[in-house]
Amino acid sequence: MDEDKIDEIIGYHRTDKSKLITILQDVQAEYNWLPPDALKHIAKRLHVPLIDVFGIATFYKSFSLEPRGRHLVRVCLGTACHVRGGLRILETAKRILDIKAGETTADFGFTVESVNCLGCCALGPVMVVDDEYYGNLPPAKVERILRKYGHTSSNSSTSIKEKKT
Amino acid sequence: MSGRRIKSAPDLEKLRQEVISKRDPKKTRVAICAGTGCLALGAQKVITTFKEELKKQGLEDTVEIRETGCPGFCEKGTIIVIYPEGFYYLQVQPGDVPEIVEETLIEKKLVERLLYTDSVTNEKAIYETEIPFYKTQMRLLIGDNINIDPKKIEDYIALGGYSALAKVLSEMSPEEVIEEVKRANLRGRGGGGFPAGRKWGTTRNAPGEPKYVIVNCDEGDPGAFMDRALMEGNPHSVIEGLIIGAYAIGACEGYIYVREEYPLAVENTSIAIEQARDYGLLGRDIMGSGFDFDVKIFRGAGAFVSGESSALMSSLEGKVGAPKPKYIHTSVKGLWNKPTNLNNVETWANVPLIINKGADWFTSIGTERSTGTKIFSLVGKVNNTGLVEVPMGITLREIIYNIGGGIPGNKKFKAVQTGGPSGGCIPEGFIDTPVDFDELTKLGSMMGSGGMIVMDEETCMVDVARYFTDFLVDESCGKCVPCREGLERMSEILTDICEGEGKEGDIELLEELAVVMMDASMCALGRTAPNPVLTTIQYFRDEYDAHIEEKKCPAHVCKALIEYYIEAEKCTGCLACLKPCPEGAISGEKEEVHTINPEKCSKCGICYDTCKFDAVIIR
Numbered sequence: 001m002d003e004d005k006i007d008e009i010i011g012y013h014r015t016d017k018s019k020l021i022t023i024l025q026d027v028q029a030e031y032n033w034l035p036p037d038a039l040k041h042i043a044k045r046l047h048v049p050l051i052d053v054f055g056i057a058t059f060y061k062s063f064s065l066e067p068r069g070r071h072l073v074r075v076c077l078g079t080a081c082h083v084r085g086g087l088r089i090l091e092t093a094k095r096i097l098d099i100k101a102g103e104t105t106a107d108f109g110f111t112v113e114s115v116n117c118l119g120c121c122a123l124g125p126v127m128v129v130d131d132e133y134y135g136n137l138p139p140a141k142v143e144r145i146l147r148k149y150g151h152t153s154s155n156s157s158t159s160i161k162e163k164k165t
Numbered sequence: 166m167s168g169r170r171i172k173s174a175p176d177l178e179k180l181r182q183e184v185i186s187k188r189d190p191k192k193t194r195v196a197i198c199a200g201t202g203c204l205a206l207g208a209q210k211v212i213t214t215f216k217e218e219l220k221k222q223g224l225e226d227t228v229e230i231r232e233t234g235c236p237g238f239c240e241k242g243t244i245i246v247i248y249p250e251g252f253y254y255l256q257v258q259p260g261d262v263p264e265i266v267e268e269t270l271i272e273k274k275l276v277e278r279l280l281y282t283d284s285v286t287n288e289k290a291i292y293e294t295e296i297p298f299y300k301t302q303m304r305l306l307i308g309d310n311i312n313i314d315p316k317k318i319e320d321y322i323a324l325g326g327y328s329a330l331a332k333v334l335s336e337m338s339p340e341e342v343i344e345e346v347k348r349a350n351l352r353g354r355g356g357g358g359f360p361a362g363r364k365w366g367t368t369r370n371a372p373g374e375p376k377y378v379i380v381n382c383d384e385g386d387p388g389a390f391m392d393r394a395l396m397e398g399n400p401h402s403v404i405e406g407l408i409i410g411a412y413a414i415g416a417c418e419g420y421i422y423v424r425e426e427y428p429l430a431v432e433n434t435s436i437a438i439e440q441a442r443d444y445g446l447l448g449r450d451i452m453g454s455g456f457d458f459d460v461k462i463f464r465g466a467g468a469f470v471s472g473e474s475s476a477l478m479s480s481l482e483g484k485v486g487a488p489k490p491k492y493i494h495t496s497v498k499g500l501w502n503k504p505t506n507l508n509n510v511e512t513w514a515n516v517p518l519i520i521n522k523g524a525d526w527f528t529s530i531g532t533e534r535s536t537g538t539k540i541f542s543l544v545g546k547v548n549n550t551g552l553v554e555v556p557m558g559i560t561l562r563e564i565i566y567n568i569g570g571g572i573p574g575n576k577k578f579k580a581v582q583t584g585g586p587s588g589g590c591i592p593e594g595f596i597d598t599p600v601d602f603d604e605l606t607k608l609g610s611m612m613g614s615g616g617m618i619v620m621d622e623e624t625c626m627v628d629v630a631r632y633f634t635d636f637l638v639d640e641s642c643g644k645c646v647p648c649r650e651g652l653e654r655m656s657e658i659l660t661d662i663c664e665g666e667g668k669e670g671d672i673e674l675l676e677e678l679a680v681v682m683m684d685a686s687m688c689a690l691g692r693t694a695p696n697p698v699l700t701t702i703q704y705f706r707d708e709y710d711a712h713i714e715e716k717k718c719p720a721h722v723c724k725a726l727i728e729y730y731i732e733a734e735k736c737t738g739c740l741a742c743l744k745p746c747p748e749g750a751i752s753g754e755k756e757e758v759h760t761i762n763p764e765k766c767s768k769c770g771i772c773y774d775t776c777k778f779d780a781v782i783i784r
Binding site: 017018019020021022024025052055056059060061062063077078079080081082083084085088091092095115116117118119120121122123124126131133134135136138139140 | 201202204205206239240242384385386387388389390393425426427428463464465466467468469471480481482483484485486487542543544545546550551552582585616618620624629632633636639640642745747769770771774775
């Protein structure tokens with residue numbers, strides 16, 4: 001962890017406690033996850049109890065306390081996607097990558113997450129890889145899409161468990 | 166930076182005239198939807214292909230490409246409209262672009278196959294007004310999206326934008342503004358339906374300075390995306406409404422809280438704030454009136470419950486976004502314990518309209534107690550999915566059949582779910598109900614933020630109830646026991662029922678839990694959480710009974726209660742289903758009947774999708 005980088009982010013937000021969520025978002029944007037040392041450092045610099053920092057990091061869904069893969073696969077399970085088979089997309093992605101939702105492949109290639117609505121309801125079911133949206137998606141197309149991001153059948157033998165509760 | 170500050174109402178009008186005079190109304194303009202929906206369908210590629218093609222043809226200076234907000238017909242994206250004629254092209258692919266340039270832009274001829282075609286009469290529609298999806302809509306709020314590049318404030322100003330603010334600052338007292346909004350009976354579009362004018366008045370009169378105003382764009386209701394479309398497609402309409410509200414309430418600081426799942430809304434809103442500031446529409450001495458107000462954008466971090474007003478304010482303070490008990494309303498003690506007025510995106514967007522056209526005009530639209538229009542997101546098992554803006558009081562049937570074009574594949578309509586996880590499922594028997602705040606509540610559902618998810622015969626209502634319950638288990642903040650524990654127990658019971666483990670008395674137990682949750686939960690999330698369960702029990706009791714007594718799922722959804730099977734008479738032995746089966750559960754030779762091994766089958770349904778002969782059935 002680069003303390004200077006984190007100090008720079010905190011400094012940008014003027015060491016303002018009320019900016020804690022934004023600071024964590026920026027730190028996560030930098031590292032792709034929230035390393036525990038970073039949380040301790042932020043708590044110290046902002047004079048906020050560590051438990052409050054952890055409270056926020058675990059309450060909001062966008063924060064990850066585990067390293068995530070290079071590609072983030074998010075499958076929408078909003079109502080519109082649900083009635084159009086979103087769960088089948090998630091199951092297919094899980095099966096292909098051989099991990100559960102919230103887990104990361106052993107080579108840190110992919111993390112799969114479900115999300116509760118991406119607001120593309122008219123195009124359900126929807127899957128998003130990084131920033132790329134795939135709408136009206138049949139399960140049969142999931143594998144082809146994941147291959148585009150470098151998935152091969154060998155890169156997911158064992159999985160890293162997501163410990164966030 | 167424009168470097169130019171608007172100093173008065175006439176100054177704004179002068180700027181508007183300047184913007185218009187620089188534009189040639191006869192110039193060809195290609196408006197391309199660059200909202201999240203169309204982008205998901207490849208709009209970016211369409212845009213770049215257009216730019217390349219125009220360059221190739223030397224038309225860069227004679228044709229304007231405008232990347233606009235969402236016009237609502239997401240089902241048919243990418244949508245492009247060619248002006249000045251107004252030709253409406255649907256489902257445009259990058260490959261269609263050279264032909265559009267050649268035929269329509271140069272030759273002024275239509276590309277017929279890109280026009281809307283009526284599925285029954287085969288008639289083509291050339292203009293927006295001829296398309297059945299748009300015909301009965303009243304698009305006061307989202308109608309301008311296709312004419313506006315949300316990244317350019319001048320587009321909004323050209324259409325008369327910020328004139329309501331100019332009017333308010335130059336002609337009206339704060340009290341008069343509140344009175345006008347009260348007379349319009351503008352009710353909160355975020356779900357509660359509370360009269361906005363009354364809320365504004367309470368905040369204005371509450372002791373304590375400074376006062377705050379907030380735009381709630383933490384649109385967490387699954388199935389609703391109208392706030393995203395407004396914030397992304399026409400952010401200035403929301404900002405204008407907010408500044409007017411701030412003036413009326415006496416606030417000098419505002420926040421726009423946008424959920425992080427909407428990156429484009431964050432981007433466009435941030436740009437809009439900057440541009441408004443540059444023109445002196447935000448900041449000190451707005452339009453030379455002496456009124457100071459500024460606004461900041463805040464990105465949510467993903468928590469459904471943070472859409473609740475007190476929770477959202479906690480989140481803004483940098484804390485866990487859990488609701489607080491409301492002995493004192495947030496209008497009196499809200500953000501940093503100061504009087505705070507929070508309204509939803511759509512509510513704010515209505516304000517400039519009310520000011521410009523008057524409360525009498527506004528109350529002439531809709532029903533007596535629910536005035537104006539409402540945007541619904543019409544999604545699920547319906548032909549024309551997208552955003553639909555209609556006057557309140559229109560019936561569900563008109564929305565689903567006339568605008569939505571009915572149910573795909575000649576399937577039977579079963580229910581429509583409104584109000585998100587706090588709402589309920591309305592069965593066919595009530596399809597002629599007029600849609601307004603009070604009528605939907607009478608049916609055990611609610612308007613909510615306007616999600617309208619259509620369900621057909623292939624939707625299992627017990628599974629839907631379980632879906633919403635699980636959603637809320639995930640999203641409950643866990644602070645109060647009735648909500649936290651009640652939802653967990655409901656989820657267990659519903660899961661048992663879906664897995665064929667349901668037993669007599671389960672339904673009664675669900676009803677009993679519901680009563681406690683509704684009575685004793687701290688915030689609206691818990692109090693309304695039983696609605697999806699109760700309405701499905703009320704209207705679809707037979708489906709619950711089939712699951713519990715016969716261990717059958719009539720809609721063929723609940724995996725534990727179904728089996729995939731290949732009908733020998735229909736199977737041609739084409740091998741198509743064999744290869745994609747991830748479990749290797751299907752066996753058979755070419756031109757011989759295939760069979761599924763139920764021991765191996767994981768019921769993923771891929772064979773069902775693959776078979777072209779309808780030989781795979783679910784039983």
